[in-house]
Amino acid sequence: MRRLFPVTDETAETAVRAPGGAAGNDGVKGAEEGLGEWSLAELAAAYAYPVPEPGGRLPWLRANMVSTLDGAAQHDGRSQPISCAADMRIFGTLRALADVVIVGAETVRQEGYRPARVRAEFAQARAAAGQGPAPAIAVVSAGLDLDYGLPLFTSPSVPTLILTGAAAAPDRIAAAEKAGARVVIAGDGVGVDPVRAVQALAELGHTRLLTEGGPRLLGQLVAAEVLDELCLTISPMLTAGDAQRIAGGPSVAVPKRFELVSLLEEEGFLFGRYRRR
Structure with missing residues (x-):
């Protein structure tokens, strides 16, 4: 994996290593030449959540998505x-850094x-x-039309959360x-x-937030101006067709x-990290 653009000043030394895990003599040069597979610890350092300054934003919501060169966020309905x-190494690392992973019900299905x-x-x-053994999964669902026989509900390491509105059907x-799910009213x-x-999750102690979409949910988060960061993988593929983009809904x-x-x-895959200005 090569660095094409600096990560941050504080991770330039920790995130770049020579082959075999030893520190390189010239970290930036080594990154430009390519070092092969980064360790999970190095990826974690490169993708660490920002430490909020006094009065800074807390919680912090990042999204992780993948897109082809022609803008498709999925192929045959899957990413x-x-x-x-x-x-997938970055996917796993971002999950390991998060308190909770927010995902739309359709993406779950x-x-x-x-x-x-x-x-x-x-x-x-x-x-x-101060985190638990694994991040919780928080499913965003208005209708609560979910299959509770899935492992997401039958065998989670930590209870799965469901975010829904106050007018959701009581029987659902x-x-x-x-x-075994914990229902959180957020509307x-x-x-x-x-x-x-975002506020409800923060009140539960979840301040390092990650969303994996899908496109409809990400579009809602963008429109509400609660997204702080986007981790976007650009896949060197062309799919054509009518697949969704990474974010959908009204502009x-x-x-x-x-x-x-x-x-x-x-x-050929590009892994970009963007923060809102």
Whole structure:
């Protein structure tokens, strides 16, 4: 994996290593020449959540998405066909850094979502950060039309959360709670208010937030101006067709401008990290 654009000043030394794990004599030069596979610890340093300054933003919501060269966020309804091994390493690292992973109900159904794994490689770091053994999964659902026989509900390491509105059907809420999920009200109507959702998760102690979409949910988060960061993998593929983009829904009145924080490359895949200005 090559660094094409600096990560941050503080991670330039820790995130760049020579082959075999030893520190290189010239970290930036080594990154430009390519070092092969980064360790999980190095990726964690490169993608660490920002430490909020006094009066800074807390919680922090980042999204992790993948897109082809022609803008498709999925192929045959799933993101896996346009991903790669390096993308999955980053995917796992971002989950390991998060308190909670927010995902839309349709994505849960389409992708066959499973609970986040407890990973021994990150156990010490999570404990030191005051985090549980694995991030919780928070499913955004207005209708609570979910399959509670999925492992996401039957065998999670930490209870799965469901974000819904106050007008959700009481029998659906009861069914979710009976299945072991924790229902969190984050809206006055049937649907979920993104601002309320972020606030509700923060009140539960979840301040390092990660969303994996899908496009409809990400579009809602963008429109509500609660997205702080986008980690975007550009896949060197062309799919054509009518697949969704990474964000859907109504357009915003004024395009939102983000700044590039880092850019990595491996085998033609680009891994960008953008923060809102």
